[in-house]
Amino acid sequence: MREAGKRTRGRGTTARPGRPRQAEVARLAGVSQTTVSLVLGKKTGGAAISEETRQKVVGAAESLGYVPDPAARRLAAARNNLLGVFSFTATFPTDVQHSYYPFLVGVEQEAAAQGYDLVLFTGSSPGGTGGGTHALHRARLADGCLILGRHAPTAELCRLVAEGFPVVHLGRRDEPEGPAWVGADYVSASRGVVERLVALGHRRIVLVREDDEAPASTDREQGVREGLEEAGLPVGPEAVFRSADPARELTSDRVREWVADGVTAFVAEETDTSAAWRALNAALAEAGLNCPGDVSLALLGSPPPDAADGPTPAGFDIPRAQLGAAAVRLLAALVAGEQASEPLVACTFRPGDTLAPPRRTSPQPPDPLPGPRVPGRGRNRNTRTEQGEPTQ
Amino acid sequence: MREAGKRTRGRGTTARPGRPRQAEVARLAGVSQTTVSLVLGKKTGGAAISEETRQKVVGAAESLGYVPDPAARRLAAARNNLLGVFSFTATFPTDVQHSYYPFLVGVEQEAAAQGYDLVLFTGSSPGGTGGGTHALHRARLADGCLILGRHAPTAELCRLVAEGFPVVHLGRRDEPEGPAWVGADYVSASRGVVERLVALGHRRIVLVREDDEAPASTDREQGVREGLEEAGLPVGPEAVFRSADPARELTSDRVREWVADGVTAFVAEETDTSAAWRALNAALAEAGLNCPGDVSLALLGSPPPDAADGPTPAGFDIPRAQLGAAAVRLLAALVAGEQASEPLVACTFRPGDTLAPPRRTSPQPPDPLPGPRVPGRGRNRNTRTEQGEPTQ
DNA sequence: TTGTATGCGTTATCAT
DNA sequence: ATGATAACGCATACAA
Numbered sequence: 138m139r140e141a142g143k144r145t146r147g148r149g150t151t152a153r154p155g156r157p158r159q160a161e162v163a164r165l166a167g168v169s170q171t172t173v174s175l176v177l178g179k180k181t182g183g184a185a186i187s188e189e190t191r192q193k194v195v196g197a198a199e200s201l202g203y204v205p206d207p208a209a210r211r212l213a214a215a216r217n218n219l220l221g222v223f224s225f226t227a228t229f230p231t232d233v234q235h236s237y238y239p240f241l242v243g244v245e246q247e248a249a250a251q252g253y254d255l256v257l258f259t260g261s262s263p264g265g266t267g268g269g270t271h272a273l274h275r276a277r278l279a280d281g282c283l284i285l286g287r288h289a290p291t292a293e294l295c296r297l298v299a300e301g302f303p304v305v306h307l308g309r310r311d312e313p314e315g316p317a318w319v320g321a322d323y324v325s326a327s328r329g330v331v332e333r334l335v336a337l338g339h340r341r342i343v344l345v346r347e348d349d350e351a352p353a354s355t356d357r358e359q360g361v362r363e364g365l366e367e368a369g370l371p372v373g374p375e376a377v378f379r380s381a382d383p384a385r386e387l388t389s390d391r392v393r394e395w396v397a398d399g400v401t402a403f404v405a406e407e408t409d410t411s412a413a414w415r416a417l418n419a420a421l422a423e424a425g426l427n428c429p430g431d432v433s434l435a436l437l438g439s440p441p442p443d444a445a446d447g448p449t450p451a452g453f454d455i456p457r458a459q460l461g462a463a464a465v466r467l468l469a470a471l472v473a474g475e476q477a478s479e480p481l482v483a484c485t486f487r488p489g490d491t492l493a494p495p496r497r498t499s500p501q502p503p504d505p506l507p508g509p510r511v512p513g514r515g516r517n518r519n520t521r522t523e524q525g526e527p528t529q
Numbered sequence: 530m531r532e533a534g535k536r537t538r539g540r541g542t543t544a545r546p547g548r549p550r551q552a553e554v555a556r557l558a559g560v561s562q563t564t565v566s567l568v569l570g571k572k573t574g575g576a577a578i579s580e581e582t583r584q585k586v587v588g589a590a591e592s593l594g595y596v597p598d599p600a601a602r603r604l605a606a607a608r609n610n611l612l613g614v615f616s617f618t619a620t621f622p623t624d625v626q627h628s629y630y631p632f633l634v635g636v637e638q639e640a641a642a643q644g645y646d647l648v649l650f651t652g653s654s655p656g657g658t659g660g661g662t663h664a665l666h667r668a669r670l671a672d673g674c675l676i677l678g679r680h681a682p683t684a685e686l687c688r689l690v691a692e693g694f695p696v697v698h699l700g701r702r703d704e705p706e707g708p709a710w711v712g713a714d715y716v717s718a719s720r721g722v723v724e725r726l727v728a729l730g731h732r733r734i735v736l737v738r739e740d741d742e743a744p745a746s747t748d749r750e751q752g753v754r755e756g757l758e759e760a761g762l763p764v765g766p767e768a769v770f771r772s773a774d775p776a777r778e779l780t781s782d783r784v785r786e787w788v789a790d791g792v793t794a795f796v797a798e799e800t801d802t803s804a805a806w807r808a809l810n811a812a813l814a815e816a817g818l819n820c821p822g823d824v825s826l827a828l829l830g831s832p833p834p835d836a837a838d839g840p841t842p843a844g845f846d847i848p849r850a851q852l853g854a855a856a857v858r859l860l861a862a863l864v865a866g867e868q869a870s871e872p873l874v875a876c877t878f879r880p881g882d883t884l885a886p887p888r889r890t891s892p893q894p895p896d897p898l899p900g901p902r903v904p905g906r907g908r909n910r911n912t913r914t915e916q917g918e919p920t921q
Numbered sequence: 922t923t924g925t926a927t928g929c930g931t932t933a934t935c936a937t
Numbered sequence: 938a939t940g941a942t943a944a945c946g947c948a949t950a951c952a953a
Contacts, residue, residue, distance in 0.1 A: 156692060170946090171925075173947095174946095186923085190923080205666065209600075209604050210946080211600040211929090212598070212601050212931090212948095213947040219599075245651055246621075256646055256648050257648075257649060275646065278646075300594065551931070561939065561940045564939060578938070578939085597930080597931075600930080601945090604944095
């Protein structure tokens, strides 16, 4: 049935006119298609190919303007060199501030380096093929998949993971059976900040944070606690001020009280809103305390863009590009069947200009580093924030 | 030869564990693979499929998490719902200023709306499968492809186009056989700016531009000329100051001369460097002329970000997101085999605060509007910029 | 060293 | 209304 060449070409909707195939190159070069594949694929594969045939093939290919068909290549190779990127808010929101752009910088670079292209799954927006909660199904189109937003449908996600599909989440996750992830090492970074303060001579340091259970928050607190503990400083409740509404509850009176009580440095967590940081600055200003002089300040994260003109707060920056790159590396490793290693990426310390040694007028005894001194009403230091080391 | 199932799986380097295929869906549903393809492909193809089998198939596919393999689909000459994005500088450069981000905003939105996912081909960076000048080859994995940078290898590009592969370039192109494109309507926008100036009473207007042959430059000039002509104002060489090095050649003396000669308004083109605009401002400042008072100023484009604190220059903004969206719409149309329509996207006028009526002290006769002023838009006789409508 | 045969997953044609 | 079967273009185990 079917005469030769009956409908050999132009079957599909996208008729591809004269694209030369390996077979034609082969004919022109007087060799077999296999040889063409071998030569053009550069796969010396242990064996060699006579320089003569190689030349013939290359010449023929060139004169025909042969280019390999990626679809065919990928179909045959059983991989498509595609890494999916899933963001459960728009990947490119109109407000650049909240975008994943900084991560994408690293993602793209590393993907290119690893030889992958990126598939941007156009979010959970309607109109997409999958649509809605089933959006994740399209992920299988790629060799593996990167999750960006925090609002991925957990069930779907875990299903993918359970089925062995390589998935990496950008940002920490706590599910035991959840996807692999990479995240910033907030604990170490925060501890490092406290260490600097201690090194400068500060002995009473207060962390100001919002009332949030996000890992990003609890990690920072743990880091601060570790730093304090390490220096033998009190880690009791008086070391942390936690408020759901810092703007109102963090008053100038409260600040004055702290300072009178011997506090010489404040550390604020950084969040979407920077509420803690803003409130702290406002309260200090209202209390008439200025920053490097009267008290030292540090911000556990990058300053909000609208504060670009003030003094640069000391603290740390999240290496977003590196995080993106790390995520891609991890994903590539998973795709290749290798095992993943360290999911944490170190933050970089930002000296800023809000740090100084404490005023000597404070009521602190000038003793160096006191031992594990547990102050009067100190509850025990319960550093166990219990989120455990990442298992990935 | 070859026993059945001898090496059916795991041939490739990256064995993808359980990526379900249509055959497995078929087995689970108790039908043939063909039926699965029919059902999942929604191709009613003349025949119908019993609702019962359809349900079985859909159910099986869903429970298996089946997703069609894009490569296979492509190879079989079908569509992917994948749109390629090719940027010939990094898609996400570290310097956000120069990025395609604003375009991508629209691209993503419109792609989602049209039901496409995006494939970001990781630039011309080495390490990519194709690498170097052959980077464009990978495009064929998608149904069509968007070109972002200005440095795409023209030959390859035209080849794709010649072979009937849907390609849309973001930004004007002049090749007759080149890809379809969408671009900002600089001509109309520039003409509009001149019209405003004229409406304010300006009769002597000078365009300051760099020495560049890019369409973006010549279009602006043409728009200005059209605006002048329309108002019956002189469009001779004295209306355009063109310089390869405005910073040096656009002196304060030159500016004073113009003003003495009756010039009351300047229009500067906007480029990468904003050289014309900067030079103009510098010269005016040095000449002691201030802006809305002594002369009116307009900028044919968006002001450079580092000028954010000065007065907002009047002029127009390029609706980048809309451009991106328009590009996707066009590409989708091409993929669907439809014909393309209007490649130009209108810019939005920016009033700014650098415009005012001319000083009455100038030697202009206060006569109203001389000449054939056509107030309406008469949108073209136009744009005879000769790049013709895209032939796609 | 080169050629032969076969499969990758899908769509499309033609039989049933 | 379904099921075989043949491509699509390339890569590879295996034979020569």
